[in-house]
Amino acid sequence: MSKPTVAIGFLGTTLDRKGKGANRWNHWRPSVALCQQPDLPIDRLELLHGTTARDIGLAERIRDDIRSLSPRTEVRLHSLPLTNPWDFEEVYGALHDFASGYPFDTEAEDYLVHITTGTHVAQICWFLLTEARYLPARLVQTAPRREPEGDPAGQATLIDLDLSRYDPIASRFRREQAEAQSLLKAGIATRNADFNRTIEQIERVALRSKAPMLLVGPTGAGKSFLARRVHELKRGRHQLTGRFIEVNCATLRGDGAMSALFGHAKGAFTGAQNARDGLLRAADGGMLFLDEIGELGADEQAMLLKAIEEKRFFPLGADREVQSDFQLIAGTHRDLRAKVAEGSFREDLFARINLWTFALPGLAQRREDIEPNLDFELQRHAREQNRQVRFNLEAKRRYLAFAHASEARWAGNFRELSASVTRMATLADSGRIDEALVEEEIGRLRHAWGLESVAEPLLAERELDLFDQLQLQAVLQVCRGAASLSEAGRQLFAVSRQEKEKPNDADRLRKYLARFDLDWKRIKG
Known part of the structure; x- marks a missing residue:
């Protein structure tokens, strides 16, 4: 069994007043017509009206006419004092108060808001309050029919504000x-x-x-x-x-x-x-x-x-x-x-x-974005120079490996990456950036960042296997770029520390450095 339908709307001080005496039955009047729809029976109409004697008299006439045409419809009149029905703040406040005080029961009743009557300001306020769910309702709009001419019942259209149901609009x-x-x-x-x-x-x-x-x-x-x-x-x-x-x-x-x-x-x-x-x-x-x-x-x-x-x-x-x-x-x-x-x-x-x-994070904090930015910079170079340049596969792998490494500081961020790509694209013969060009560019960046001499003095003091040399050099690069021993430890042990209940990154790093007779003060000095 369907739930009763309750409609809420303003008295139409112009449209609902059409016709005099018996002649009024020949005219389309929106509040009356709303209750004449065979496919949309209205069980109750909450009719809001002004406080003047003229408004009250019209509201009572509309109530009586609806009773005679649709005996099943109960009409409740609500006097709504508005000093200026075109004042947005006043109208919105009055309707908000009405909605807040109304005993909505969505489990037992369905609600409609009639937006055909009232000033344009009132119609906008109805829309806003309904969209914000202060009124748990759908909108309904009535209009006279073109055919047959003079049909006082007109037609009604429901407007559902749940745009997610309209796939083309949502898409x-x-x-x-x-x-x-x-x-x-x-x-x-x-x-x-x-x-x-x-x-x-x-x-x-x-x-x-x-x-x-x-x-x-x-x-x-x-x-x-x-x-x-x-x-x-x-x-x-x-x-x-x-x-x-x-x-x-x-x-x-x-x-x-x-x-x-x-x-x-x-x-x-x-x-x-x-x-x-x-x-x-x-x-x-x-x-x-x-x-x-x-x-x-x-x-x-x-x-x-x-x-x-x-x-x-x-x-x-x-x-x-x-x-x-x-x-x-x-x-x-x-x-x-x-x-x-x-x-x-x-x-x-x-x-x-x-x-x-x-x-906005710097490039060092967005290393996963280096590769798409490489492609973007090459496309920009092609537009500006009218010359298409691409990486060889191995050259691109080598450049990305260096760019993602912890020693790559990217102090100049995306501006520095742009300059780096521009240099390689400009020097590329036949529109190809090869491994030799990449190694040359890596050398430029390492020199600009002062990486060439960071670890050599400490490494030169002892004979080490190549494995230990490369590992220690990478550790020293991280230490040089970190503000504290703990920060360096968190970077170096970012994965394994997750498995420890109480990770002591600084202590692990201190013990590692001690194997090579190194400490934090000496590295930073």
């Missing part, structure tokens, strides 16, 4: 979301789970929020590149119309910093022969990326805070404010909390830009 949404995330990653199929989660969050925030973002990561981790991609994504969704303006705050000093960022009036200082708009105004309607924001001076920080919060500021030497509505993305490789603690960065500015903070 399209997932596809668009995946395309947006691919745009942010430049089409690189990253294999790092943490970075993938970060990109997913950035995509959602970028499309749903205008608040500032803070990208934290080492130099070369891709902060500027990602900020540009966020701008492209928002422009593609018509959320931004202006330009992408990038500023490296580390290059701004003194009055030049104020002028570059905020502009200046003519004659503001010696040499200011003409007025200047400044980069914040250039970003109006677009996106401003302030890289290394921690390098800004105190005056620039104060001005920037005002510009972010109020969208207006005074150019240097001007007596009138100017406006600029931009979205801010800030970047830094420094610990801004520490700079706040030491007093060199404003706490209120940090709080303003810290709503959405995303950490």
Whole structure:
């Protein structure tokens, strides 16, 4: 046996009032027509109406007419005092209160929300409350029929807000979301789970929020590149119309910093022969990326805070404010909390830009992404130089083995990897990167990272089997790059330590080094 159906809706102060006297029966009236649907019997109608005598009188007439046409339908009248039915906040609040106080019983009854009547504001509020499940209901819309002409019953259409049931819609949404995330990653199929989660969050925030973002990561981790991609994504969704303006705050000093960022009036200082708009105004309607924001001076920080919060500021030497509505993305490789603690960065500015903070790992923390980035860099080289270059199979294996090894520091992160691939692609004869080119490039990187002389003095003091030499050299490389004996031990024993109830990584490493008459102090010295 089907459950009783309960409909909730507004009295239509215009549509429900159509016709006078007996003539009203010849007109389509949505609240009455809802209760005339043979395929959608309504057992109870909760009819909301205004508090004026005219509204009350119309509501009572509609109730009586429904009784005569559909005796099974119980009509309950609810007086809803609204000062302004076009005020979104007032209407939403009133309907939210009604929904919160209504005794819904979803096990015993089915619910419909009639969205044909009421102001457009009321219809939007019904939709939002139903989608958020404050109203455990489906939407129903009524309309007059075109044929036969003059049929007062009209027709009714149910609207189910569970979009997951509509495979084409759900598939399209997932596809668009995946395309947006691919745009942010430049089409690189990253294999790092943490970075993938970060990109997913950035995509959602970028499309749903205008608040500032803070990208934290080492130099070369891709902060500027990602900020540009966020701008492209928002422009593609018509959320931004202006330009992408990038500023490296580390290059701004003194009055030049104020002028570059905020502009200046003519004659503001010696040499200011003409007025200047400044980069914040250039970003109006677009996106401003302030890289290394921690390098800004105190005056620039104060001005920037005002510009972010109020969208207006005074150019240097001007007596009138100017406006600029931009979205801010800030970047830094420094610990801004520490700079706040030491007093060199404003706490209120940090709080303003810290709503959405995303950490971008360096290449050394994303070694599984080296291979897809190799392919990406070769494709970029082909586009820019109109010359296709590829690795020989063994050459690629050799390069990846070195790139994944613990001795590969990648201090310059993805920027350094890009430069490395560009060098090999440029020197490649016949469009092939062979093993000789790879070995030459590995030598360059080892020299740049100071790896050639790290272990030799300690190894040269004793005669060792080749096996011990290679093993000890790898251990010494890890030790040189670690901040403490414990940290080095955790890296070296990352797998076996999981099997121990109380792993003592530092002690295991100390005993290993003692076999070669080495200790931590001597290695680091």
